[in-house]
Amino acid sequence: MISRSANAQANRIFLRACIGTAVVLPLLVALPHALTIYWQSVLVLFTINAVLLIGYRLITTMGGWSFAHISTAGLGAYTTAILTTIETPWSFWATFILGALIAGAFALLISYPVLRTRHYYFFLSTFAAGEALRQCYVQFSGITGGTYGISFIPRPEPILGLDFATSTGFYYIALALAVLVGLALYRFDLSRLGRTIKAVAANEELSESIGINTWALRTLPFVMGSVVAGAGGVLYGNFNGAINPLDFGTVLMFKLVAAAIVGGVTTFFGPLLGLLYLTALEEIFRDWAQWVPLFWGVSVVAVILLSEGGLEMVAIRLGRRARRWWAGRANRPPDGERTGSGR
Amino acid sequence: MTILAVNNVAKRFGKLAAVKGITLEIPEGQIRALIGPNGSGKTTMFHLISGFLRPTSGDIRFQGHSIKGKRPHQIAKRGLVRTFQLTSIYREMTVRENVTMGHHIHAGRRARPRPTLEKLPRFEAVEESTGWILDFMGLSDEAETTARLLPAGMQRVLSIATALAVRPTLLMLDEPLAGLNPTEKSDVAQKIASLRDHGITILLVEHDVRSVLSVCELITVIDFGEKIAEGTADEVTSNPAVIEAYLGKQSRHDA
Numbered sequence: 001m002i003s004r005s006a007n008a009q010a011n012r013i014f015l016r017a018c019i020g021t022a023v024v025l026p027l028l029v030a031l032p033h034a035l036t037i038y039w040q041s042v043l044v045l046f047t048i049n050a051v052l053l054i055g056y057r058l059i060t061t062m063g064g065w066s067f068a069h070i071s072t073a074g075l076g077a078y079t080t081a082i083l084t085t086i087e088t089p090w091s092f093w094a095t096f097i098l099g100a101l102i103a104g105a106f107a108l109l110i111s112y113p114v115l116r117t118r119h120y121y122f123f124l125s126t127f128a129a130g131e132a133l134r135q136c137y138v139q140f141s142g143i144t145g146g147t148y149g150i151s152f153i154p155r156p157e158p159i160l161g162l163d164f165a166t167s168t169g170f171y172y173i174a175l176a177l178a179v180l181v182g183l184a185l186y187r188f189d190l191s192r193l194g195r196t197i198k199a200v201a202a203n204e205e206l207s208e209s210i211g212i213n214t215w216a217l218r219t220l221p222f223v224m225g226s227v228v229a230g231a232g233g234v235l236y237g238n239f240n241g242a243i244n245p246l247d248f249g250t251v252l253m254f255k256l257v258a259a260a261i262v263g264g265v266t267t268f269f270g271p272l273l274g275l276l277y278l279t280a281l282e283e284i285f286r287d288w289a290q291w292v293p294l295f296w297g298v299s300v301v302a303v304i305l306l307s308e309g310g311l312e313m314v315a316i317r318l319g320r321r322a323r324r325w326w327a328g329r330a331n332r333p334p335d336g337e338r339t340g341s342g343r
Numbered sequence: 344m345t346i347l348a349v350n351n352v353a354k355r356f357g358k359l360a361a362v363k364g365i366t367l368e369i370p371e372g373q374i375r376a377l378i379g380p381n382g383s384g385k386t387t388m389f390h391l392i393s394g395f396l397r398p399t400s401g402d403i404r405f406q407g408h409s410i411k412g413k414r415p416h417q418i419a420k421r422g423l424v425r426t427f428q429l430t431s432i433y434r435e436m437t438v439r440e441n442v443t444m445g446h447h448i449h450a451g452r453r454a455r456p457r458p459t460l461e462k463l464p465r466f467e468a469v470e471e472s473t474g475w476i477l478d479f480m481g482l483s484d485e486a487e488t489t490a491r492l493l494p495a496g497m498q499r500v501l502s503i504a505t506a507l508a509v510r511p512t513l514l515m516l517d518e519p520l521a522g523l524n525p526t527e528k529s530d531v532a533q534k535i536a537s538l539r540d541h542g543i544t545i546l547l548v549e550h551d552v553r554s555v556l557s558v559c560e561l562i563t564v565i566d567f568g569e570k571i572a573e574g575t576a577d578e579v580t581s582n583p584a585v586i587e588a589y590l591g592k593q594s595r596h597d598a
Contacts, residue, residue, distance in 0.1 A: 001446060001449045001450055001466060001467065001468060001469045001472060002450070002451070002452060002467070002468055002469065003443070003446075003450050003451075003468065003469040003470065004468050004469075004470060005470055006443075006469075192450065192451065196444075196447065199433060199436075199444050202433050202434070202435060202436075203431060203432070203433055203434075205395075205427065205431060206427070206431040206432065206433065206502075206505070207444075207447075208395075208414075208415045208416050208419075209393065209395075209415055209416075209419060209424065209425055209426075209427070209431070209506070210416075210419060210424065210444065210445050210447055210448070210505060210506065210508070210509050211416045211419035211420045211424075211447055211448035211509055212416055212447050212448075213414075213416050214416065215414075
């Protein structure tokens with residue numbers, strides 16, 4: 001059997017997103033030229049974090065909040081760092097793909113034990129797996145440089161005359177990745193497969209009983225999200241030019257989890273909204289950097305207490321109210337008489 | 344023809360023997376009830392047959408093929424579908440979305456129709472099939488309601504409707520009538536009889552014997568993980584072992 005209406009609707013929504021992207025894209029391309037060098041690097045890091053977060057949100061759709069995401073991203077960063085600094089260095093672009101695949105392979109490897117756990121236990125088991133991986137970065141010092149890490153990672157070699165040594169040039173790689181991954185995963189989210197993954201998260205037992213391979217549909221988003229993490233990690237390491245195990249510790253991981261909580265994960269854009277909010281806080285209080293994690297923490301608690309569902313739900317509610325107000329204004333009779341059944 | 348053959352199946356949880364070698368044969372097109380007091384092993388039997396638990400020993404054959412050790416979704420794909428004692432639905436989806444989700448194995452371009460014994464009407468599109476099932480189960484008026492807002496009885500009906508969307512040959516219902524009011528009970532019992540008329544074999548677990556007597560052709564009684572009786576409603580209710588083990592001495596006069 002085929003499902004006509006659902007697929008047509010998904011295509012319609014996706015087309016709208018593509019048009020929206022096409023409209024906004026020129027602005028995003030022009031943006032770095034209007035910024036100082038400092039803000040350009042903020043923009044690059046924001047875009048890379050957005051890639052990591054898009055992958056993270058995919059993992060959350062299967063119902064588990066992984067805490068291994070950043071360590072996994074580190075695999076991508078280390079792949080690039082190691083292979084582009086050896087005696088006969090690899091091309092950045094080859095390590096880019098390899099780094100993403102290695103991150104995916106790692107996720108597949110740990111999926112068997114960690115996906116046996118649910119809820120808090122999933123959080124804890126992925127935390128353990130991620131920390132074990134991070135310890136590998138410290139302990140295998142022969143290739144990873146131990147706690148000092150690896151420095152002097154060369155920027156990507158130019159292609160098509162584009163120079164990636166500048167922040168602006170590098171930004172275009174990050175932007176291209178963010179847009180491609182974003183659109184691909186947005187379509188995936190709307191697809192039947194994406195919806196089935198969410199159904200498994202909502203009721204695993206029932207899903208299994210109606211013939212859904214729940215194990216496969218929990219592993220798939222976990223591995224896919226980790227591949228995206230690996231790709232983001234490659235850019236992260238390469239942009240910084242130097243990496244060490246602390247870069248892939250709990251600070252960045254907490255930032256992603258906080259973005260997902262503050263923004264909400266029901267819609268595709270929620271986590272990005274959260275990331276925008278956290279980055280804005282970080283930059284506003286740049287001179288009081290030691291307080292920033294506190295502000296993030298307070299924001300997380302505030303969202304949990306005040307608005308379950310995060311900023312995305314606030315945005316949706318405001319949008320709905322604005323639409324109602326607009327519709328009300330358009331339908332209001334000229335003499336200002338009240339309509340409606342309320343008495 | 345026998346559709347389900349459970350042969351000397353046992354399940355141990357550590358030192359506890361939950362099911363101690365039960366043999367069960369269900370012929371095609373029958374409505375069979377599995378009854379027994381609390382903790383007798385009914386739900387464990389359900390989990391064993393549907394693949395949610397793996398038997399310690401014994402074999403389970405469905406339509407002639409062994410399904411022992413297969414995972415639940417593989418068993419469901421062969422046409423053996425079960426519902427749960429605690430009503431299991433997608434709470435945040437609408438009624439229509441729930442039933443649509445039930446079509447999972449039949450949806451998509453690559454899905455091929457599987458030859459089955461059930462005589463439900465066949466449709467080209469998931470939407471049409473969903474519409475028919477909603478109609479058949481009497482859920483059409485609530486199609487766009489979020490499932491968690493339905494009354495308990497309707498949620499139970501919805502869980503059966505979702506299972507029906509898988510197009511089962513053998514449908515296993517875990518306490519389909521528990522917690523329903525008398526009107527709902529007779530309603531659901533009627534639906535079950537009607538499903539059998541559509542060629543679906545039914546195995547159901549019930550705690551409350553009286554409510555199933557009217558719809559079941561054959562009743563299997565288990566207690567402490569063992570089969571203690573099997574027969575028609577009259578035979579079972581007059582069986583002294585059943586009265587002693589299941590109904591209990593105090594209940595004899597109100598059974």
